[in-house]
Amino acid sequence: MISKETIKKIRQIEISSRRPVNQLFAGEYHSVFKGQGLEFYEVREYQPGDDIRAIDWNVTARLGSPYVKKYIEERQRTIILMVDVSASLDFGSLSKSKNEIAAEVAALLAFSAIKNNDLVGLLLFSDRIEKFIPPKKGRKHILRIIRDILCFEKNGKGTDISQAVKYLSQVVRKTAILFLISDLLMDNYEKPFNLISRKHDFISIIIRDKFEKKLPSNAGLVFFEDTETCEILPIDLSDSRVREMYCQSAEENIAGRKRYLQGIKADIVEISTDGEYIKPLSLFFRKRARRMRHT
Numbered sequence: 001m002i003s004k005e006t007i008k009k010i011r012q013i014e015i016s017s018r019r020p021v022n023q024l025f026a027g028e029y030h031s032v033f034k035g036q037g038l039e040f041y042e043v044r045e046y047q048p049g050d051d052i053r054a055i056d057w058n059v060t061a062r063l064g065s066p067y068v069k070k071y072i073e074e075r076q077r078t079i080i081l082m083v084d085v086s087a088s089l090d091f092g093s094l095s096k097s098k099n100e101i102a103a104e105v106a107a108l109l110a111f112s113a114i115k116n117n118d119l120v121g122l123l124l125f126s127d128r129i130e131k132f133i134p135p136k137k138g139r140k141h142i143l144r145i146i147r148d149i150l151c152f153e154k155n156g157k158g159t160d161i162s163q164a165v166k167y168l169s170q171v172v173r174k175t176a177i178l179f180l181i182s183d184l185l186m187d188n189y190e191k192p193f194n195l196i197s198r199k200h201d202f203i204s205i206i207i208r209d210k211f212e213k214k215l216p217s218n219a220g221l222v223f224f225e226d227t228e229t230c231e232i233l234p235i236d237l238s239d240s241r242v243r244e245m246y247c248q249s250a251e252e253n254i255a256g257r258k259r260y261l262q263g264i265k266a267d268i269v270e271i272s273t274d275g276e277y278i279k280p281l282s283l284f285f286r287k288r289a290r291r292m293r294h295t
Contacts, residue, residue, distance in 0.1 A: 002147065010146050013107045020278050021111045032288040033077055033177050033201065042070050077177055078135045079113045079120045080200070081106045082164065083149055084182035086126040087157040092273045093211040101207050101273050102181045103149040108281065109179055110142045121172065122148065125164035126156030132171055157230075159185065165192040169199070177201045183208060184257045194264055202266040203284075206258075209273045212250050214243075 043056050046066035054068040083106060089099040110120045114137055121135035122145045131152055133145060159182075168178075178200040196202045236242050261268050269284045271277040 002151065006147065006151050009150060010143060013104055013146055014111075014143065016104070017107045017111050020108060020282075021115060032285055032292055043067050044070060077113075077116075077118045078172070078174055079109065079118055080123060080135070080168070080172060080176045080178045081109065081120065081145065082123045082125070082168065082178055082180045082182075084126070084159060084180075084186075085124045085130055085149070085152065085154050086159040086185075088159070088183055088185045089207070091209060093209050094273050096273055098183055098207045098209060098273055100150070101271065101277065103146055105181060105205060105207075105271065105277055105281070106149055106179075107142070107146050108277075110145055114138065114142055120145065121176075123164065123168055124148065124152055124154070125160070125167075126154050127158035127160040127163070128156045129164065129167045130154050130156065132167070134171070135176075159187075161186050161189050161192045165195050169195070175200055177203070179203050179205055181205045181207065183212075184254060189257065190260060193260060193266065197264040197266050202264075204261050204266055204268050206254065206268065206270045207273065208254070208270065214247055 043059050044067065046055065046060075046068050050068050054070070056067050056069045059067040083102055085099065089102060090097055092098055092100070106122075113120045117137065119135035119137055120142060122131070122133040124130040124132075131148060133141075133148065178196060180196070180202070182204070184204070184206050193202070193204075235246065258268055258270075267284065267288065269280055271280050
């Protein structure tokens with residue numbers, strides 16, 4: 001049974017997604033993602049300049065003059081939202097957790113997809129496969145996806161990207177546009193990321209909290225708990241050297257993952273739990289559109 005609070009939250013996400021989807025993302029989304037291939041359109045008489053490799057020899061022999069096959073891009077695409085629901089995503093120092101931001105970003109992408117008649121699927125993973133929803137179309141389907149990201153009761157705490165990618169390869173056979181929505185706090189990511197990038201159009205959306213970039217200086221001795229391992233770590237936030245070392249370590253971890261993603265030609269979008277994700281997503285679409293025009 002879904003609570004009234006959850007229904008209200010899902011409704012709020014749908015309403016808040018409507019304007020950016022209609023005004024910002026719909027056209028940009030359509031222009032930056034290619035279809036999955038070509039589909040047959042027609043056979044017509046050969047014209048000067050046509051590629052002779054496209055000649056349909058059966059029709060040509062039957063009609064006595066050359067005819068060519070024409071194809072158009074298959075526009076319907078498959079979008080897979082691969083969402084990390086490990087315990088680290090429950091954290092948020094502001095009004096929203098990383099998990100809530102993940103749901104809102106997924107909603108924007110999903111509503112943009114269905115506006116363009118695409119299929120949307122969802123894979124929730126932690127250190128196990130939590131849930132898979134096969135790609136479908138329609139508003140009800142998207143609302144179910146948002147509900148499951150927000151409310152699904154996970155069984156795992158850690159993160160196992162290898163298992164998630166292995167499962168994905170079994171249930172999604174066709175090439176898809178794959179959005180990995182995660183804080184990237186994971187180990188052994190190199191091989192799985194490489195496998196994703198070779199099969200799918202891979203976009204990594206990294207969700208970070210401001211306290212992962214800069215710790216407050218006026219809190220004194222604070223006990224941090226690793227939500228995935230339950231390890232307790234005391235940190236004296238009044239010591240500037242401790243704060244600097246902590247933030248430097250966090251930045252180096254993320255920077256290493258980003259360098260690897262860039263090396264395999266994956267796209268990267270970094271957003272924060274401060275709720276401002278429209279601008280980075282819109283910037284991503286614009287940059288990708290420019291890149292597509294020059295390829």
